[in-house]
Structure formats: structure tokens, C-alpha cells
Amino acid sequence: MTLESILLNGLAVITTGLIVGAIFSLVAAGVTIMYGTIWFPNAANGQFFMLAALLMWSLVVSWGLPPFVGAVVVIVGSIPFSLVLEKFLIRPFYNVPNRNIVYFIMTLGLAQIFAGVFTGTYGRWSDQYSLPAAWPGAIMLGPFPFPRTRLLVLLIAMGLLAGLFLFLRLHRVGRALRAVFQNREAAILRGVDVRRIYRFSFVLAMLVITTGGVLFAMAYGFDLTMAWTMAIIAFAIMIVGGPGSVLGSVVIGMIFGFTQAIVSLFASPTLASFSYLIVMLIILLVKPSGLFAR
């Protein structure tokens, strides 16, 4: 290997690791917020991620909307969509004991429905989807070009993660949400309206997952198999990082993102997914509360 190719590979690992890690962290943060507050283990998170990416593709490629407009439409559109899901699928089970298992099975069913819909519609039109660059051109990192769109995606993803973090630490509603993760009963006693927090946290989490899908579609090409892989990765990050811990999902999401980037360089990305599964299984068996549990 020449020095140049080592540098090039190193740079590819760093940039891919950062972008993929930030997107993993976003999706996993969404999943962990849902599970932490509502006890809703969303096995369909990968399908929602894929739905966002595919809608983005339709709006931009088929309808010819500018990518930023498409992104805003998809992200804003997720709000009424999640309110409907919350009303019909989540709220009816608030008083069911072990509702997390019921939710888990139900979202597995939802995932199957979405997978069927995607193969029956998008699967017939294409098998690889990519968007035109939102911000054409590249900047030079030393002698190596780096697409501007990816830089933008990286900055937006990092900014969103930081914003989410600050919101949960500093804002009144964000603090109420964290109070619900930590101790539901105490939160109720302190006057937190738990049902409203549930609804809010579902919408917020879906917003974060949708944004992850939109950003991924802007940065990379994708195919339908991504949905299931993403679902597994997000769960692995949540379990390893500790359900309910956004900090955990960001740290582990970044580690997994870099793992993905490094493994993809030498071997198939499936090997990376396999390693996440093994890590998740070990954590499940040894310390199910995760590494960043409070």
C-alpha cells in the first residue's frame, strides 16, 4: 500500500465513520427515547427510516423538487403520521401489563407490512436509489476531494445531535421527558402529564428517525435491504448503550459507525452487522441495562 492510498483510506474511514456514525446515533437516539419513555421498542424503526429515504427519493427524483424542499416536506410530514400511529397503535396499550412485548410483536408486524409494501412498489421500480447532490461539487481535503453534500449532511447531523442533547438537558419539556425515563412515578408526583410526554416523545423520536433517513438518502445511495439492517443496528446501539440513554446511543452509535467504515474497507459490511449482533447478545446476557445505564 502506498502512502497515498493509506491516507485516502484513512480519510475515507474518518469521513464515512463520522457521517454513518452520526446517522446511526440519530436513529438510535430516536429508538432509545421511544423505549425509555413509552416502553415502545420500535422494531419498525428501520422501515420508518427507509420510508423517509424512499419518500425523499420520490419527491426529488420523480417529482423534481429541490432536495432541501423535499427534506422539509418529509420531515414535517412525519409529525401528523406519528400522531396517527400514536393514537391507534400506542395509546390503546398504555394500561396493558408487559406492553413492551405487545408493542414489539406489533411493530414486527408493522415492519413486515412496510417491507411488503416497499417490495411491491419501490422494489418494482428500481433496486438501488440515489439522489442528485443537494449541494453539487466537492471541497478539497488536502489533495482529496470530499463531496459538499456529505459535509453538509455531517454538519446537520452533528448539529441535530447537539440540539437534541441540549434540549433534553436544558429545556423544560426535555427535562420532563428525562424525568419520565428515570422515574415514572416520581415524575407523576411532580406534576408531569405523562400521557402528553408520551405523545410528545413519540413524535420527537419519529422526527429524529425520519431526519436520519432523509440525511442518509442525501449522503449515500441505498437499497431496500437497509431497512432491516438499520432496525437491528439501532436496537444493538440502544441495548449496548443502555435503553433510555441518549448519551449511550451517541457514543455507541459513533463507535458502530467507525466499525462499519473500517470493516467495509476490508470485508463485507455484513460482517460489521454480525459483530453488532454478537456484541448486543453479550450485553443482553451480561448487563441488560446497557453500558450507560444510570
Added chain:
Amino acid sequence: MAYRRAAVVGLVILALALPFLFSANRFYAFILGVTYLYILWSSGMNLLSGFTGLMPLMYAGLAGIGAYTTANLVMKFDVSFWLAMPAGALAAAVVGVVLGLPSLRLRGFYFTLSGLVIQTALTMLFVYIPQFTGGDTGISQIPPPMIPLPGDKSFPLAGVWLEEALGISVTRYRVLAFFISSLFAGVGGAFYAHYMGFVSPRSFDVLTSMNIWLIVGFGGQGTILGPIVGTIILAPIPYIMQELYLYKDIVYGSLIVFTTIFLPRGVYGSILFHRRARAAANSSVQGKSEAARS
């Protein structure tokens, strides 16, 4: 009890007689065979999910181990199917216990999740050891078992019998339940391979596990007849609506969501529940009238 035994004997006779009744029409005979296969699988899964409340999402993966072991023994080592099948079933049962044991101490949702993780890892493994599994393309032209009678008609009988024998004690003997349930998965897998003549990792992926769970849940978890009722209603669907094959996932996924929301006890479970509720109401009325008389 006598009534119950008569019902079991009746069912067995019916199960033995049906293949002869359907033998004129190859298509219906084929569907009947598939239905028997799924009765085996759903009864086996019901041992775990119904009687111990653990949802084994790695079930199809274990069936895959049974299928690949048997097919390899028969096709590469010229072992008779009737010797290879028990070996395959045993392999599935051993793998099931080894992988399942550590997860037995996990609580509800975490157990289910660990099953999903194991299932996904097994599917990846099937793709990555092509010398045993044929990789993504699978194994085709698997010879049918050499017997004068078609199908696997004696096994539903074994299923009912085993469940009769174990129905009471499984809650205490979770490990035994795990072993036997996995054994069923393996026997079913072996028959599946040699009945269909073709297997691929997709035959034993997480969707198959979920379909089997749906059959159990739709029929009625924790009842002996429930899975059989569920299988008779649901298993033939994809084969009867062959031209609608694309919609299979949508139909099954919707049924999972429907079952969890509207039919948590399943069809047969609901019938039993209402019958018991009525009986309880009657006996309490009788008790009151007797008390009034004395």
C-alpha cells in the same frame, strides 16, 4: 377426559385419512402436506410461547439447522432420510438449548429481543457457509423421503401426544420445553427441506419465525388445539393465493397487528375463554341458589 381422548383419536384418524382423500389432486395434497408441517412447527413453538410465555423468535433458524443438517447428510453422505432426520432434529434441539439457555433468565421483552438477535445471526450464518447451505442460492433438488406413503402424517400425532404428556409440567421445566420445542423445529425443518425439495436462507429467516408465531397467536397461545386451528386457517393462504404472492407479507403483517390489538387470546383461545366464563357464571349462579336453599 374420556371425551378429550376420543377427540384426539378422532383428530389423528382424520389426519391419517385426509392425505388419501386429497390424493387425487396433487395441488391440494401438497397444501395439506404444508399444513401438517406447519402444525408441527406451530405446536412446537406453542410449547414455548404458549406454555412458558417465551416468544422464541429464533425458531425458524433452528428449523433451518434441522433442514440443512438433514439435507447435507442425505445428499452428501447418502444417509437414509429416516436416520438423517432425527440427527437434524437433535442438532436443532442442541443448538436451541445452547443458544437459548443463557437467555432463559432474561425478562419478557429482552428474551424476545435476544431471540431476534439469534435469528438474524443464524440467517447471516446460513448465507456465509455456502459449503453447507448453498449460500444465497440455497440447495435445490433435495430428494423426497423414500417411503410408500406420502407426507409426514404420523408427526402431528406425535405433536399432540407430546403436548398431552408435557402440557402441565413445562412451566417448571423450561429447559425441557426449550429442547422439545427446538426438536419440533428441527423435525419440521428436515421435512420441509425434503418435502419442498428446495431450501435457502430465506426459507428460515425472521419472517418465517414471525409467521409461525402469528399462526400460534391467531389460533390461541397456550391451548393445544389453538395452533392447529391457526395453521388450518392461515398456513394454506400463500399457496392458495399464489398470484398474490407479493402481498403475502402485507397480509401476514396486518394479521399480526390485528391479532395483537383485537384478538390477543386467538380464535380458539377466545372460544375457550368465553366458554369458561359462561361456565363460571353458571356455577356461581348455581352456588348462590344452593346457598339460598340451605
